[in-house]
Amino acid sequence: MNNLTIEGLGKCYDVAPPEGERAARFSPRELVRGIRNRLNGATEEPVQRSKLEFWALRDFSLQVAPGTILGIIGANGAGKSTLLKIIARVTPPTVGRVVGVGRVVSLLELGAGFDAEQAARENVIMNAALTGVSRAEALQCFDEIIEFAKMQEFVNTPLKFFSSGMYLRLAFAVAVKMQPRILLADEILAVGDLAFQERCLEHVEQMGREGLTVLFVSHDMEAIMRVCNRVIWLDHGKLVKDGDPEEVVTEYQNVSWSQADVARSEKGRTANRYAEIMSVRLVSAAGNEVGAPNVNEPFCLRIRFRTLRARLFVRCAADLRVRRELVFRVIDEETRELPEEGIYDAFMKIPANFLSDVNYTAGVSLGIVRDGKEYVLVNYNALSFMAYSSDTAKMGRTQRVGLVSPRLEWSVEQVEVNNVVA
Amino acid sequence: MLLELGRSLGLLAPAGEARALDHDKWVIDANRAGLRERLHEFWRYRRVLSYFSTRAVKGMYQGMSLGIFWLFARPLLPIAISAFIFGKVLAVPSDGVPYFLFFLTGSCTWMLFERGLLFVSRSFSQASSLMKKVYFPRLIAPFSAILPAVVNFGIFMVLLLGASVYYLVTQHEWYLVIGPRLVLGAAAVVLTLFFTVSVGLWTSVWMVKFPDLKFGLRYITRFWFYATPVIYPMSQVPPEHRWLVYLNPMAPLVETFKWSTLGVGEFPFGPLLSSSVVIAVVFVGGVWYFGRAEAAAVDDL
Structure with a gap:
């Protein structure tokens, strides 16, 4: 049984017409003309505006079984984030539908739904409310969250004093402790320090084994290969390839990066x-x-x-x-x-x-x-x-750090011997 | 056949777990949810509503260094000035109560509407950054914006009480009504709230679609203010023209409130009824319109 089924999903954005045209559409003269057209029996105003459509996602279908850690890869604008936004209900689809089972928790953007003026406790309660978890439940797992985020000493600090890494730690901790059945993560792990990233990935793997479904968008192919057990590759809103991580990632890398023509x-x-x-x-x-x-x-x-x-x-x-x-x-x-x-x-x-x-x-x-x-x-x-x-x-x-990372030679030589006087 | 019947009655339902899973099932599709579903969801997210509301209030009064004095002085000053101009200079009649008190009472309900409409109209675009990242029923935004206006109303009530005590001390006369008709005054306040949200449901969406409205709204409420019996009593309007004033849904609400607290004017039963009908229509229409526009508006933000 799948706990996420997507059928024929599509999302279309109207690309805004040029500024002048947009203004003209609402100008009094246009309005009067529109009304006159209606009165004269013209059913629709003549199609004159350049309505540009952009399909961020089109004809997309997918079935995901519980325990899948699904990596989603593709170039910028491929529709990865749109897909997550639809599942997170931030934006409604234009066509198609998504059927899912269980609580969805999303980590679409760092610290979304956090109030920087408030301390951790208030924010945890707030985030819980946004995911449909009661105050009592949230307070119950509050200690766990703080421990996972390793911020015991900052419990009473307003979030505006947090670094982005701390934000991430708290956000991730809250997300996973809300016991989601489906977790949406959009490139978010890129922010934390390496040690925490490591812990997050481990945790995601672990939760996957326990039946959590994770949708993980990333440009970090290595992270994708490590934690995902299935990868889909999107391009211009369409599914290009779906399957084994190793295979899909390799093909994606070979095709996409050499194509900058x-x-x-x-x-x-x-x-x-x-x-x-x-x-x-x-x-x-x-x-x-x-x-x-x-x-x-x-x-x-x-x-x-x-x-x-x-x-x-x-x-x-x-x-x-x-x-x-x-x-x-x-x-x-x-x-x-x-x-x-x-x-x-x-x-x-x-x-x-x-x-x-x-x-x-x-x-x-x-x-x-x-x-x-x-x-x-x-x-x-x-x-x-x-x-x-x-x-x-x-x-x-x-580890390689820096914009280049040449392997230069080091040597260590002794210059002097210490004469220790006994 | 029997098997099917049994299944449909839930007798032969598989395991308890599978049913629990079914209960957790959700669907996202291109169609909008029905009104009942939306109200149900609104209720489930009530904690978010209360959180947003309190945050809005805190945001309004946070960082007020002048403290409690300023809280009351800020609304009092413009009212005192207006009362001086209209009451003293222009000598607008006030049905036998001090003009200041008369004007303050009218302002209570009017400001609840005016301020509230401003907050509610802004709410949708203000919550935009959050809406783009997390989901909550969009209706929460306009509804949570009303609380600051209610707090403002509370401040006005305190001012009203204070002014009455002032007149009691200086003129040895107590103007406020204490009696069962206050219930009708409270009803007028509740109706005003409803009306505010109802209009706000429309304007908040327009605010996103047509940013120019930001300036236009204040302009319109100014005119609306003069069309509402706040600075003048209804008794000054020729009887044959009163129905015209009462076409404005705010007019009977302000009148009712004045009648129930100051005991001036008369209880506008008919107009109140018609205004309630208008409010109901605007409200239902607003919920419908808001629901229709919210999806497109979020993408526009």
């Missing part, structure tokens, strides 16, 4: 009359295109470009950014002469154990020199990728 790049000029940047990809040492590179192995950034004239001089450069922060810019030290028209590949080799396991965005540029003038092609947003590390010991001292 040049043609779709928003800014920058990627073609002129001399040349055109065709694609930017990551390739492994063996020459295969990869979506998510393993940072423990060397790999290359490849710029494929086409020249439209003979005898061009080009110089390549690449930027690597993390959250818009420039990590480094590498410019080819040579300007290279390309005697013939054709398609060329430029490779920038990234050594093993140099990048960290975070999300990078690469921008590339191609400087073309012709007749003493330089023309530059740029693709600021050529590619974004998530590097991962296959290190076994991820936690603790060998």
